[in-house]
Amino acid sequence: MDIQTISQKFCEYSASIRGYSPHTIRRYTTSVSFFSRNTGIAELSQVTDENVRAFFYGGRTERNWSVNTYIVYRKSLLVFFRWCVKQGYMERNPIIDIEIPKREKRIPPKLTKQDALKLLELVYHYPYEYSFLRYRNHAIFSTFIFAGLRKSELLGLKYADVDVDNLTIFIRQGKGNKDRIVPISHTLAQSLKRYIEQRKRLGKTNPEFFSSLRGNIGFTQNGLKKLVEQMREASRLPFTVHKLRHTFATLMLEGGCDIFSLSKMMGHSDIKTTTIYLAASAEHLRAQMTKHPLNDM
Template structure:
């Protein structure tokens, strides 16, 4: 049986039966297609433990995969091979005796408070060709820094998801296909309101909250990449969109937010994921160490 055909069947079932997200399906396609090409395994009959082991060694030695990349390929292939066994295309999983390497515990990279403020200043004062871009881009970066949304969550935000009257954002089908409500601050609400006025003035009527400047449609990932590059160059700040999410989390903790509430706002399925930010903020740790009873006179 051709692996390419099995991959299509696997992705089809994962989408319509298991309800796997589009991002996960994209990862399945990319990783399994690369495995087929790299190992020259056109059929499932050619797949065995030695072929798979050689693939991972090549990735670690020649491609210099990080542990996170290794684990991503591992999780994709082990799920795919289990499916192949269930469908009767394999007798046993060629990755049955594989062990996952321990993931390095590196602190999430973030911007400092002053750097975050500087970013917002550049986003607002950049010499744009039209005023609409000033209000939209400031609102976009404000949403990342004040609400901690993921890139895909911001791009999929609908006009009806933003409730400025009740100061909430509704995230539809975030990571893990989970909905969540995020409270927003007055500062973010002001930025969003300025953008909505500019949006109305520009006669944007599409359902997406953030829109393109030259058409009546939703803002795109490529457009976000362009404005991120513009602000990075102008401000000389080294940041990514995901780094802004890390910045939101650490600043919230420094401001006194409890870890449980932060976990809910971030959309983490396991609070352990959120606890890494406790190590990333010296201010939070400093405030906690003062609680030692011997400090009291």
């Protein structure tokens, strides 16, 4: 049976029954297509342990995959072939015996406190053509830095999800299809309030919290990409949206936030994921050293 046809059936099942997000579905589709294209496999019956192993070995040696890229392809194909076995299309899953390289332990990249303040200052005072953009863009970057939202979570925010009076943001179906509530500071609330006033002034009624300048529609992924590129160039700070999320986590720890609370705010399924930020926070670690009982000798 044609592997692309089966892949389409798998994705339809994953979306309608498993409830996977469009982003996850795209990852499965891309991974299966890439595997088929690079191995020359068109039919599922052509898949063998040998050509699967050659695919992953070639990825590391010829395409210079990082460990993370390797793991993403392995995980995606593992789930796909597992479903194929369950449906009776294959006898066994050829990914099971594929080894996982040791993941590099790297400190998450982040902005310093001074650079984060510099970025927020620049976003607010940038020479925009329309005042609406000043307040919306400042609210966007403030939400990343003061609440640590993922890009998809920010773009998916609904107007009803943001409660500035009670200082909360409700995240609907974040990563892993989990809802969560993120508390917000008064500083972030002030930025959001200024944006809401501008939104009302322009008569924006779209359900998405962050609106595009033109049209009564939500801010788009492409629009956010262009905004980040614009501010990266203007500030000369090498940041990404995910780096701003890392910045939030690190600054929270340096401010004294406990790891359990931070894990809940970040929406991590496993607290071990949150502990990587402990290594990134030199100030937090330095503060812990002051607790040594012999320091007063």
